[in-house]
Amino acid sequence: MTPQDIHKPLLDSLSTAIILLDSHLQLCHMNPAAEVLLSISCERCQGEAITHFFHESADTAGELLQAARNADHYTKRHAEWQLLNGEQITVDYTVTPFTNNDGLVIEILPIDRLLRISREEMMASSQETTRGLIRGMAHEIKNPLGGIRGAAQLLARELPGDTFTEYTNIIIDEADRLRNLVDRMLGPNQLPQQSDLNIHEVLERVATMIRAESEDTIRIVRDYDPSIPDMHGDKEMLIQAFLNIARNAMQAMLESHTPAPSLTLRTRVRRQFTIGRQNHPLVIHVEVTDNGPGIPEEMAKQIFYPMISGRAEGTGLGLTISQHLIHQHQGLIECHSEPGETCFSLFLPMDSSHTNSTPMRNRHAEV
Incomplete structure (x- = not known):
């Protein structure tokens, strides 16, 4: 021996x-x-x-x-x-x-898991620091904006006739625009309204809106796992989170004139998955994948920061808001991109008490 x-x-x-x-x-x-x-x-x-x-x-x-x-x-x-x-x-x-x-x-x-935990903690810390700076900036901006808006309204009442009304209206409108921009940078300030929901109903709503906005020029492929049970979360928040990602993909494909543009919505279940330092028995894994031009390498590590956008008309707030909404559900969002394929992976913990819920009927099709 x-x-x-x-x-x-x-x-x-x-x-x-x-x-x-x-x-x-x-x-x-x-x-x-x-x-x-x-x-x-x-x-x-x-x-x-x-x-x-x-x-x-x-x-x-x-x-x-x-x-x-x-x-x-x-x-x-x-x-x-x-x-x-x-x-x-x-x-x-x-x-x-x-x-x-x-x-x-x-x-x-x-060490993949350790590296991912370290990366997530670094990203969370960086995002929290950024949000802290934005909160401070919002406070410093919104206070004088309120004074400017109020002064413009008083000035409009005191001025004779309508000669200067156009100018005072511009001041008021621009003050409102800047206030709304700051509010969007801060993201939703309400807590999630938790209820039982099926993740496929959320994705179907997103698919319907993308079809309407793209005027049916984008093929939407569904690859759903019908065994996924209901989860606990805020349906409207999750719709907004997924819609921001899908809309970015739609705009990138249409603006780059991608041949045969397609958007794939895929759902799976992951077991014993770690988010941060917490292990979850069951996690819903959703992938939103497009065949567009991809995200430039120099932007890939910054896309979740506010005001970062590759589009001239973009505000750079959509992905920031999506990340915040997913974090409010104790979830995780990641992105992998190369020319011809960009995939956003979203992980949402599933309450184990809902594992016996009735799943949605099988869907594996394209429209």
Whole structure:
């Protein structure tokens, strides 16, 4: 019996992903945690070269062989692994040779979740700082605006005839416009009115409005999971959040004259999903995807900040408001964009007490 055989029961009991290789980098054993991480079966893949299961770089095999020959111990941080199923994961891993130099032990720690938590916390902190600055600015702007508007109204009453009415009306209208702009930057100030709702009813309302606004020039593809139960939330707020995203996609496709413009609404359920530092048993995952020109790389990291827009007529407030509305539902919104495909992913926690609600009928169609 080899040392590997002796330690297999212990390795199988660990939550850390462990892979055992022989001196030729062929798989000897992997524990259940590694099977789950790499989405493969040890029994079926035993004896295969380790580079068959993931691709990191052209030098990966050479590095492992050198470690096996020279009894080198090393650790790599933030390594990007491309798996057999096409998925890409980010891991820290440590390579340790056996004492008799007849193989290697690879310990793998997936860090995608940690990186996402860190990214979300950084974004939330940045957004909160921005909102704090906007609140302070709004206070400083709205107070004098009220005085300017009131003075213009008094002046209009005192001036004889209608000679200067046009000018005083301009002052009043511009003061109102600036006040409304500041209010929109602050976003909705009311708390969500929670009730049971079906996420597909929200998306259907959004689809109807996009069809009307685009005059049926955009194909809307529905890819719904009919098993998704009702959730608890504010229906009007969620409609506004999704509509802002879908409307941005519609405008980008129409203004860029995208051939055969299409908008895809996709729903799925994610289990044991972490938002921030809180783990949720069930989360509704909604994707809003378009085949438009994409978001310029220099803007991609700023699109959720207010007043950031790629359109000459845009206010840059739609995505800011959507993010705020999703955050009020303890949710998360992310964006991935490249030319020809922009996908907004929205994650909404589902109250476990609603998992037995009647789902919407199956929809997987296009209009």
